[in-house]
Amino acid sequence: MKTREMATGQDEGNGTPASSGRSFAENQRLDREPNPLKATARDVCVFYGEKQALFDVNLDVEDRSVTALIGPSGCGKSTFLRCLNRMNDTIAGTRVTGRIELDGRDIYEPGLDVVELRARVGMVFQKPNPFPKSIFDNVAYGARIHGLAGDKSDLEEIVSTSLQKASLWNEVKDRLHEPGTGLSGGQQQRLCIARAIAVSPELILMDEPASALDPIATAKIEELIDELKENYCIVIVTHSMQQAARVSQRTAFFHLGNLVEVGPTEQIFTNPQDQRTLDYITGRFG
Amino acid sequence: MSSIADRTHDWSGEAAAARRRRRYAADRRLRIYGMSAIGIAILLLGILVTTLVFTGYRGFIQTTISLPVTFDAELVDARSPTEGNYREILSRSIEQLFPGLEGPALRRAGQILTNNAQFLLRSAVYDDPTLVGRTVDVAIPASDPYDQLNKGIIDRDLPENRRRLNDEQISLFEQLEEDGRVETRFNWGLFFNADSRFPELAGLAGAIVGSFFALLVCFLISVPMGVGAAVYLEEFAPKNRWTELVEVNINNLAAVPSIVFGLLGLAVFLGWFGMPRSAPLVGGLVLSLMTLPTIIIVTRASLKAVPPSIREAALGVGASRHEVIMHHVLPLALPGILTGTIIGLAQALGETAPLLLIGMNAFITSPPGGLLSSSTALPTQIFIWADSPERGFVALTSAGILVLLGFLIVMNGIAIFLRQRLEKSW
Numbered sequence: 001m002k003t004r005e006m007a008t009g010q011d012e013g014n015g016t017p018a019s020s021g022r023s024f025a026e027n028q029r030l031d032r033e034p035n036p037l038k039a040t041a042r043d044v045c046v047f048y049g050e051k052q053a054l055f056d057v058n059l060d061v062e063d064r065s066v067t068a069l070i071g072p073s074g075c076g077k078s079t080f081l082r083c084l085n086r087m088n089d090t091i092a093g094t095r096v097t098g099r100i101e102l103d104g105r106d107i108y109e110p111g112l113d114v115v116e117l118r119a120r121v122g123m124v125f126q127k128p129n130p131f132p133k134s135i136f137d138n139v140a141y142g143a144r145i146h147g148l149a150g151d152k153s154d155l156e157e158i159v160s161t162s163l164q165k166a167s168l169w170n171e172v173k174d175r176l177h178e179p180g181t182g183l184s185g186g187q188q189q190r191l192c193i194a195r196a197i198a199v200s201p202e203l204i205l206m207d208e209p210a211s212a213l214d215p216i217a218t219a220k221i222e223e224l225i226d227e228l229k230e231n232y233c234i235v236i237v238t239h240s241m242q243q244a245a246r247v248s249q250r251t252a253f254f255h256l257g258n259l260v261e262v263g264p265t266e267q268i269f270t271n272p273q274d275q276r277t278l279d280y281i282t283g284r285f286g
Numbered sequence: 287m288s289s290i291a292d293r294t295h296d297w298s299g300e301a302a303a304a305r306r307r308r309r310y311a312a313d314r315r316l317r318i319y320g321m322s323a324i325g326i327a328i329l330l331l332g333i334l335v336t337t338l339v340f341t342g343y344r345g346f347i348q349t350t351i352s353l354p355v356t357f358d359a360e361l362v363d364a365r366s367p368t369e370g371n372y373r374e375i376l377s378r379s380i381e382q383l384f385p386g387l388e389g390p391a392l393r394r395a396g397q398i399l400t401n402n403a404q405f406l407l408r409s410a411v412y413d414d415p416t417l418v419g420r421t422v423d424v425a426i427p428a429s430d431p432y433d434q435l436n437k438g439i440i441d442r443d444l445p446e447n448r449r450r451l452n453d454e455q456i457s458l459f460e461q462l463e464e465d466g467r468v469e470t471r472f473n474w475g476l477f478f479n480a481d482s483r484f485p486e487l488a489g490l491a492g493a494i495v496g497s498f499f500a501l502l503v504c505f506l507i508s509v510p511m512g513v514g515a516a517v518y519l520e521e522f523a524p525k526n527r528w529t530e531l532v533e534v535n536i537n538n539l540a541a542v543p544s545i546v547f548g549l550l551g552l553a554v555f556l557g558w559f560g561m562p563r564s565a566p567l568v569g570g571l572v573l574s575l576m577t578l579p580t581i582i583i584v585t586r587a588s589l590k591a592v593p594p595s596i597r598e599a600a601l602g603v604g605a606s607r608h609e610v611i612m613h614h615v616l617p618l619a620l621p622g623i624l625t626g627t628i629i630g631l632a633q634a635l636g637e638t639a640p641l642l643l644i645g646m647n648a649f650i651t652s653p654p655g656g657l658l659s660s661s662t663a664l665p666t667q668i669f670i671w672a673d674s675p676e677r678g679f680v681a682l683t684s685a686g687i688l689v690l691l692g693f694l695i696v697m698n699g700i701a702i703f704l705r706q707r708l709e710k711s712w
């Protein structure tokens with residue numbers, strides 16, 4: 001089992017193996033060429049009112065690869081993720097300092113168009129949150145508001161392609177006009193992924209996308225992430241270290257609002273540099 | 287040695303069982319309280335409706351005398367039906383109705399018919415000019431005392447000096463009854479006539495139209511403003527001292543006694559802006575002051591109830607704030623907003639005090655032609671009738687209340703219907 005092979009020995013991997021297209025070794029080679037950087041965070045601090053949730057985070061996100069954010073609950077993974085598409089702006093009293101660049105451009109600079117930013121940076125949430133509209137309208141929504149489709153057939157193509165990429169097409173192609181909320185949890189989550197990729201974002205943020213799903217749906221989503229990384233840059237928050245190991249090329253470990261360690265996934269899991277990382281991945285605290 | 291948290295419990299023991307029994311008993315008590323509260327409410331409602339129906343049904347029926355009328359071509363010209371000598375036509379008809387009576391006795395007999403009988407003849411010719419030259423039976427409402435007599439409110443067995451009608455009057459009426467000229471029919475006038483001094487002619491048409499205009503104004507003002515204010519406060523306003531102050535004030539506004547809004551309307555709309563008294567426009571403005579806070583509060587609650595995950599989902603694909611609100615939040619909040627609006631309007635429909643202050647309790651005998659003409663409203667009309675001395679207005683008051691209740695039930699029914707319709711469509 002791939003998971004076992006990579007695991008540090010202590011990890012007796014009870015997670016499900018994902019049937020990823022490539023071999024683990026290929027995914028995790030330490031000596032692979034680093035891709036160009038998609039996003040960089042420099043000295044990022046986040047405050048919820050008086051409370052500081054992130055402390056001077058410096059993190060680079062490579063293009064066309066998967067970066068996993070791991071760490072114990074409450075350590076600020078979601079907070080960091082939500083900085084990347086400025087979703088934190090919607091929470092009153094939130095303050096972000098430091099610099100986050102997407103393709104070299106500061107996304108917190110005054111005058112930046114958040115609508116454009118969020119079109120370029122898609123997001124999949126922990127809990128599936130389809131709109132209470134039809135499956136078709138769910139996927140078509142982003143394309144509609146951004147005017148991506150010239151006519152109806154364009155829109156239909158966007159919807160079917162996105163659903164195919166999210167490997168949901170076969171299950172819903174005959175019921176596109178039924179409500180998206182009528183799907184199962186796993187299908188809903190794939191619908192949300194289809195909705196996110198329908199606008200062809202450059203960066204996709206996923207906050208524990210599989211946490212509410214059963215092993216089979218999880219495997220499907222992991223497979224999907226693996227395929228998506230050919231064209232997209234993905235940052236994923238996960239509590240499952242097996243999942244991080246299976247899908248990601250780079251892993252960042254957060255602890256109490258600090259980014260403790262970031263590096264190639266294999267290195268983080270086999271040879272962590274920091275005692276806290278080692279403790280976490282070996283399950284000594286959580 | 288073992289802490290309380292680790293101890294094993296005797297779940298089947300007597301003490302535990304007794305404790306559970308007490309908890310079940312508390313459940314049962316709560317249910318009984320609730321059921322008895324509902325029972326009392328239903329009982330009171332039942333009593334209210336029964337008494338209203340009991341006195342009010344008489345307002346829905348009317349005594350009419352079928353009067354044989356000859357529209358003599360000498361007295362009325364078919365080409366100008368408004369100019370005929372209807373007084374003469376009427377008195378000849380009355381003579382025909384009571385052959386053998388003359389002078390004061392005939393005049394007294396004529397009082398069996400409503401005072402406005404000649405105008406009813408005029409409008410009959412106006413509606414159908416071919417009547418001229420013919421003799422037809424025209425149903426003329428009986429005047430109030432005879433109406434009461436027919437409905438059994440005046441007791442024929444009482445001694446003469448304790449009755450409103452003396453023996454002579456009663457025998458005249460009984461003669462008509464024998465001739466089969468007395469009919470009891472549905473009082474359409476209740477819905478199609480405006481107010482009148484005479485209960486047999488008084489109707490709610492003016493009040494219904496007035497209430498409709500006032501509610502229209504109220505709706506047009508309070509819904510856009512209320513929903514707009516609620517959307518701003520809920521979705522855009524920064525949470526600071528000012529918005530908090532606004533919020534507290536809106537909540538207080540909802541609790542302000544309605545008569546205060548009437549005073550405000552009197553001072554501002556009539557005093558400063560010089561708007562006409564008794565106008566449905568002013569009534570609607572005053573009512574919208576009252577409905578506004580209700581709509582704002584209900585709308586905000588409905589907006590709050592939209593799950594944040596939907597907002598995040600929309601924002602996440604790059605929807606602007608306006609799109610999030612228009613495409614997702616408002617449609618989801620709509621059933622709640624509509625229900626709240628209709629309930630707010632229903633409240634406004636029944637509101638009396640502020641309308642009294644701006645003069646919507648005037649005596650007006652024709653339905654308002656527009657927003658600026660003088661008018662009454664349903665509750666103020668009921669108020670006027672309740673205040674009138676004629677016996678016939680007692681039944682009309684109850685009938686008016688029943689009509690008002692009918693409108694309220696219809697409005698609430700619409701609210702429920704819309705709510706279910708819209709919620710199902712997701």
Ligand SMILES: Nc1ncnc2c1ncn2[C@@H]1O[C@H](COP(=O)(O)OP(=O)(O)OP(=O)(O)O)[C@@H](O)[C@H]1O
Binds near residue numbers: 053080
């Ligand atoms: N809206 C908020 N207001 C105030 N504090 C918040 C808010 N959201 C998060 N926090 C705090 O910020 C810290 C980081 O939260 P965050 O949600 O980023 O954690 P996380 O790593 O995603 O945890 P989990 O794995 O449990 O999802 C926590 O201490 C949390 O209490």
Ligand SMILES: [Mg+2]
Binds near residue numbers: 077078079207
């Ligand atoms: Mg989280």
